[in-house]
Amino acid sequence: MLKRIVYGVCGAAIVGLGLFSLYAWNPAIDPVIPAQTDYSPQVIEQGKTLAAAGYCSTCHTPPGGTAYAGNYEMHTDFGTIYSSNITPDVETGIGNWSEAAFSRAMRTGVSRDGHHLLPAFPYEHFNKMTDDDISAIYAYIMTSVPAVSQVKKDNGIPFPLNIRWFQAGWKLLFxxxxxxxxxxxxxxxxNRGAYLAQGIAHCGACHTPRNALGGEKYAQMYQGAAIDGWIAPSLTSTSTSPIPWRSQDFYEYLTTGNSPYHGSAAGPMAPVMHKGLSALPSSDLQAISGYFADLAGTNKTDQSQTSSTLQAAITAQHQQPDLRIDEGARLYASACQACHYNSDQLVKGRPLITIGSATHLDAPTNLINVILDGVRNDQGIRGVVMPGFRDALSDKDISAIAAYLRQTAGESTWPKLQQQVGEIRNQPRFEH
Ligand code: HEC
Ligand code: HEC
Ligand code: HEC
Structure with missing residues (x-):
């Protein structure tokens, strides 16, 4: 009897495995040389805009490297992943890919030769695009991106996670x-805003939390997640920002790199807006802003409440603490206040830190990152710089300033703050 059960279970497992391998298997799509290039200038231009809005070059170009030639390093919980060469080079890039092969990769994460691609390539989002939009990106790459010979480095993902075949299971599950x-x-x-945000601009790839195996938790779409040593804050009604993100706030942030009520676009958000979204026409950015304001539920916000929160924050920043006793206040006054001066009005580019998102998030990550490394010329507002204090302030100093700011902002102290500052200081730094 027992034997029969064992045979039965094994048999089912073998049939299951067989069915799974059928499911997991994808045919190679024949190479085409030369690839199709007879696209109209309008289509090519549309593809150029979409490729920018999808940050293809950000992920497919390492710092100082050749555009689209790949080997941009991505650090994930599962190991290091290198992006592919997507220039039209026949040997090492996608020069012999047909449009059908490109479209399959963009929609299902399967390479031309049939191997599964990792979800570090956000194909799940690109799948939301129309055929025309995917075709336009192909047209742009094949006609306008210079071919570069560069072999993709092997991903540093340990066995058995590196078995590409397993990706079929991941896809099935997540x-x-x-x-x-x-x-x-x-x-x-x-709908235009939703289409762009969910598809080409893949906001959820960073702002949606992921499960232990890296799948996006769709039930918590855009509710905030950790990414590259930063926090991509919640963009929904669960945002901890004291002043609700209205449509005009999203628009200002996404077009200038700063919202006076919320803060700057630094870290991984900087290239998203400066290199990506800036390619889109303003009507598209209005659409994205309106979509997120709707998700955040702020289209119906009571404006008087916003202005009283703002007034309270300004007043709080005016209060002069006793500099002889509060070390954080003393350090803030000497290191920060020259630029973040008190004012009765919000001055553009001079964030009022007591209402800024960085001070109000559940974790100090973004505030500490900004104090350590500042906000570069090409981050936040273009051309506007905040210096970094990595070498000037100790972990103790920074935690004192952060604790002082939290207190001024009416929030409870972050736990184990000084230890967290040390950890954030020593975490790997990514180029953004
Ligand atoms: C968040 C980073 C990221 C972004 C954004 C991104 N890619 Fe990629 N892409 C990758 C990575 C990483 C791989 C390789 C994955 C692997 O090794 O399985 C890849 C692989 C690919 C491949 C498969 C190449 C091959 O030889 O199999 C294509 C095609 C591709 N990307 C096109 C694009 C296009 C077009 C865009 C913009 C619309 C884009 N990618 C945006 C990270 C990204
Ligand atoms: C590559 C990852 C990444 C992608 C993609 C991304 N974001 Fe972000 N986003 C971040 C990070 C990290 C921050 C925090 C930046 C900071 O504090 O300086 C952020 C901040 C923001 C903020 C400010 C939130 C706050 O409360 O301060 C808004 C608004 C925002 N992103 C909107 C978007 C939208 C809309 C998209 C898609 C069009 C998008 N993001 C795509 C990583 C990303
Ligand atoms: C030399 C002027 C200067 C000094 C000194 C300075 N800042 Fe800033 N800070 C800025 C400017 C300008 C911005 C906006 C940058 C942008 O958006 O391009 C900024 C932005 C910020 C932000 C918003 C970042 C975000 O991602 O939302 C925070 C938080 C901040 N500063 C905190 C501090 C603290 C704390 C200190 C002291 C340790 C400090 N700053 C010192 C000029 C300064």
């Missing part, structure tokens, strides 16, 4: 394979 769904209850503008 990948969102649904096409973009138009919400007929909403306006065309809302």
């Amino acid at each position: 990948a969102d394979t649904q096409p973009f769904e138009v919400n007929s209850q909403q306006s065309a503008k809302w």
Whole structure:
């Protein structure tokens, strides 16, 4: 009897494995040389805009490297991943890929030769795009990106996670394979914003929390997540920002790199807006802003509440603490206040730190990152710089300033702050 059960279980496992390998297997798509290039200038231009908005070059170009030639290093919980060469080089890039092969990769994460690609390549989001938009990106790459010979480095992912075949199981469990769904209850503008955010701009790839195996938790879409040593804050009603993100706040942040009520776009958000979203026409950025304001529920915000929160924050920043006793206040006054001066009005580019998101997040990560490394010329507002204090202030100093700011902002102290500052100081630093 027992034997029969064992045989039965083994048999089922073998049949299951067989079915799975059938499912996991994808044919190679024949190479084409030369690839199709007879696209109209309009289509190529559309592809150029979309490629920018999808930050293809940010992920496919290492710092100082050749555009689109790959080997940009991504650090994940599962190991180091290198992006592919997607220039039209025939030997080492995608020069012999047909449009069908490109489209399959963009929609299902399968390479031309049939191997599964890792979800570090956000194909789950690109799958939301229309055929025309994917075709336009192909047209742009094949006609306008110079071919560069460069072999992709091997990913540093340990066995057995490096078995590509397993990705089929991951896709089965976690990948969102649904096409973009138009919400007929909403306006065309809302749907345009949703289409861009969910698809090409893949905001959720950073702002949606992931499960232990790296799958996006769709039930908590855009509710905030850790990424590259930063926190991509919640963009929904769960945002901890004291002043709700209205449509005009999103628009200002996404177009200038700063919202006076919330802070700057530094870290991984800087290239998203400066290199990515800046390619989109303002109508598209309005649409994205309106979509997120709707998700955050701020279209119906009571404006008087916003102005009283703002007034309270300004007043709090005016209060003069006793500099003889509060070390954080003393350090803040000497290191920060020259630029972040008190004012009765919000001055553009001079964030009022007591209401800024960095001070109000549940973790000190973004505030500490900004104090350590500042805000570069090409981050936040273009051309506006904040110096970093990595070499000037100790962990103790920085935690004293952060604790003082939290207190002024009416929030409880972050636990084990000084230890956290040390950890954030020593975490690997990524180029953004
Ligand atoms: C967040 C980073 C990221 C972004 C953004 C990104 N890619 Fe990639 N892409 C990768 C990584 C990493 C790989 C390799 C994955 C692997 O090794 O399995 C890859 C692989 C690919 C491949 C497969 C190449 C091959 O030889 O199999 C194509 C095609 C591709 N990307 C196109 C694009 C395009 C087009 C865009 C912009 C619309 C884009 N990618 C944006 C990270 C990214
Ligand atoms: C590569 C990862 C990444 C992607 C993609 C990304 N973000 Fe971000 N985002 C971040 C990080 C990290 C921050 C925090 C930046 C800081 O504090 O300086 C951030 C901050 C923000 C903020 C400010 C939130 C606050 O409360 O301060 C907004 C708004 C925002 N992102 C919107 C978007 C939108 C809209 C998209 C898609 C069009 C998007 N982001 C795509 C990583 C990302
Ligand atoms: C030399 C002027 C200067 C000094 C000194 C300075 N800042 Fe800033 N800070 C800025 C400017 C300008 C910005 C906006 C940068 C941008 O958006 O491009 C900024 C932005 C910020 C932000 C918002 C970042 C975000 O991602 O939302 C925080 C928080 C901040 N500063 C904290 C501090 C603290 C704390 C100190 C003292 C340790 C300090 N700053 C010292 C000029 C300064």
